Amino acid sequence: MAGYRIALIPGDGVGVEVVDAAWSVLTAAAGRAGFALDHERFAWSCRHYLDTGRMMPQDGIDRLRAFDAVFLGAVGWPALVPDAVSLHGLLLPIRKAFDLYANIRPHRLLRGVTGPLRAGAFDILCVRENTEGEYSGAGGRVHQGTPDEVAVETSIFTRRGVERVLRFGFEQARRRRRRLASVTKSNAQKHSMVFWDEVTEQVARDFPDVEVTRFHVDAMAAKFVLRPDELDVVVASNLFGDILTDLGAAIQGGLGFAASANLNPAGGVPSMFEPVHGSAPDIAGKGIANPMAAIWSGALMLEHLGQPACAAGILAAMERVTAEGRTLTPDQGGTATTGEVAAAVIAAL
Numbered sequence: 227m228a229g230y231r232i233a234l235i236p237g238d239g240v241g242v243e244v245v246d247a248a249w250s251v252l253t254a255a256a257g258r259a260g261f262a263l264d265h266e267r268f269a270w271s272c273r274h275y276l277d278t279g280r281m282m283p284q285d286g287i288d289r290l291r292a293f294d295a296v297f298l299g300a301v302g303w304p305a306l307v308p309d310a311v312s313l314h315g316l317l318l319p320i321r322k323a324f325d326l327y328a329n330i331r332p333h334r335l336l337r338g339v340t341g342p343l344r345a346g347a348f349d350i351l352c353v354r355e356n357t358e359g360e361y362s363g364a365g366g367r368v369h370q371g372t373p374d375e376v377a378v379e380t381s382i383f384t385r386r387g388v389e390r391v392l393r394f395g396f397e398q399a400r401r402r403r404r405r406l407a408s409v410t411k412s413n414a415q416k417h418s419m420v421f422w423d424e425v426t427e428q429v430a431r432d433f434p435d436v437e438v439t440r441f442h443v444d445a446m447a448a449k450f451v452l453r454p455d456e457l458d459v460v461v462a463s464n465l466f467g468d469i470l471t472d473l474g475a476a477i478q479g480g481l482g483f484a485a486s487a488n489l490n491p492a493g494g495v496p497s498m499f500e501p502v503h504g505s506a507p508d509i510a511g512k513g514i515a516n517p518m519a520a521i522w523s524g525a526l527m528l529e530h531l532g533q534p535a536c537a538a539g540i541l542a543a544m545e546r547v548t549a550e551g552r553t554l555t556p557d558q559g560g561t562a563t564t565g566e567v568a569a570a571v572i573a574a575l
Contacts, residue, residue: 229262230531233293233496238271238312239505240515240564241299247568248520249297251540252528254572259536266293272303272312281315287323295527296320296498299520300505314363321356324495326488327387328394329356329467330526331502333454333474336518338549339558341479348454351402352474353395354467356488358387359418361464383418383463388425394491395461396433405437405458409446409466422463447473471502482516482557485523487530499527513563516555518544521571543574 234249236242249265256263268289270282281301283289290296302312320326333350335341362382369375392408399406408426412419423440430438441449443466449457450473462470475484481503488498501519509515521544529537547553553570554560562570 230294236299239510244520245299247517272307298500329354331471336548339479355391359464399459409462487526546574
């Protein structure tokens with residue numbers, strides 16, 4: 227029997243609840259498909275930071291290397307630990323240590339889910355560059371606390387980084403509907419974004435079967451709202467991809483459906499999978515968080531691990547639950563708990 231070792235990092239707030247719910251679905255689906263999921267649980271979180279002064283142990287990255295994948299719940303509890311500390315202490319170090327440069331986020335309406343738009347069906351795969359760009363962390367502050375204070379945040383774009391994420395996006399488009407939209411702001415950012423446009427043009431020559439369009443990020447934001455059905459694969463830098471995928475989550479019914487995968491397509495290291503709705507401290511512990519984003523992220527993980535049929539079965543089961551409309555969490559107008567939604571998905575497998 228095939229088997230996979232997964233590092234579970236529930237993290238903060240509702241992350242604990244949605245990881246537990248999603249894990250019950252994943253293990254049930256794996257059992258039906260004839261493979262095993264083993265796991266080790268790591269209590270790395272803001273609470274861990276308050277207890278130890280670190281979001282994860284000094285050897286945390288080395289400990290994660292032994293696993294086939296990392297499944298993360300949520301990071302952050304701003305009332306306890308500043309977001310700049312929690313994000314840079316756990317999530318970003320994992321992404322950078324394992325070179326998880328392709329962040330993919332699917333956006334489509336599951337059957338039965340009512341989005342805020344009048345648009346019909348859409349199916350968008352956003353590919354966000356995940357390790358450099360605007361989130362490189364290069365910069366600093368001087369003369370802090372004085373009238374002359376200066377803060378500099380420098381975006382870093384390398385040819386290697388831009389080209390590889392674009393190639394990954396083109397490969398995804400080739401497997402889907404053969405359309406790719408590259409997003410920049412090259413009319414205003416005449417160095418980094420013009421460079422991105424040039425690399426897009428160069429890479430596109432190797433994919434003559436893929437239709438390529440270029441958008442400024444503000445125009446793409448409008449496109450997400452007005453004509454999302456015309457989009458297939460969207461590739462963007464770290465910052466632009468981050469913003470657009472939150473908009474994508476909104477048009478697909480809310481952050482409760484916002485799944486993601488942080489991938490190193492070359493393999494050899496654990497990729498990381500997480501819902502991107504955040505830790506939601508305001509509802510933590512109430513058992514009402516929507517687990518669909520975590521379950522969907524788990525399906526992406528199984529697909530990445532080489533179990534596409536099982537992943538498709540989970541997504542189909544999720545869609546049966548949303549289409550029936552009887553077992554929904556409060557964010558979707560229902561009264562079900564996190565655990566009840568997970569149980570409904572298991573029953574629908």
